[in-house]
Amino acid sequence: xxxxxxxxxxxxxxxxxxxxxxxxxxxxxxxxxxxxxxxxxxxxxxxxxxxxxxxxxxxxxxxxxxxxxxxxxxxxxxxxxxxxxx
Numbered sequence: 001x002x003x004x005x006x007x008x009x010x011x012x013x014x015x016x017x018x019x020x021x022x023x024x025x026x027x028x029x030x031x032x033x034x035x036x037x038x039x040x041x042x043x044x045x046x047x048x049x050x051x052x053x054x055x056x057x058x059x060x061x062x063x064x065x066x067x068x069x070x071x072x073x074x075x076x077x078x079x080x081x082x083x084x085x086x
Contacts, residue, residue, distance in 0.1 A: 011057035052082045
């Protein structure tokens with residue numbers, strides 16, 4: 001599989017796709033099965049600078065929407081998860 005399959009997902013550009021592949025997440029199916037939070041943890045192990053915006057983008061990709069379309073409740077859940085890692 002190539003990064004291009006991941007790049008077909010909302011919010012996933014070349015950089016994010018490259019990071020996912022480096023983390024061993026090579027297909028959209030693997031990514032969806034893993035979920036945004038677990039995928040984020042895998043990225044963070046390799047790059048501690050990944051930010052909350054990346055987490056929002058990952059969740060949007062899993063849900064098949066631009067991250068701006070995530071509900072306020074979902075964003076709050078993700079923000080709480082992100083803060084729990086600090």
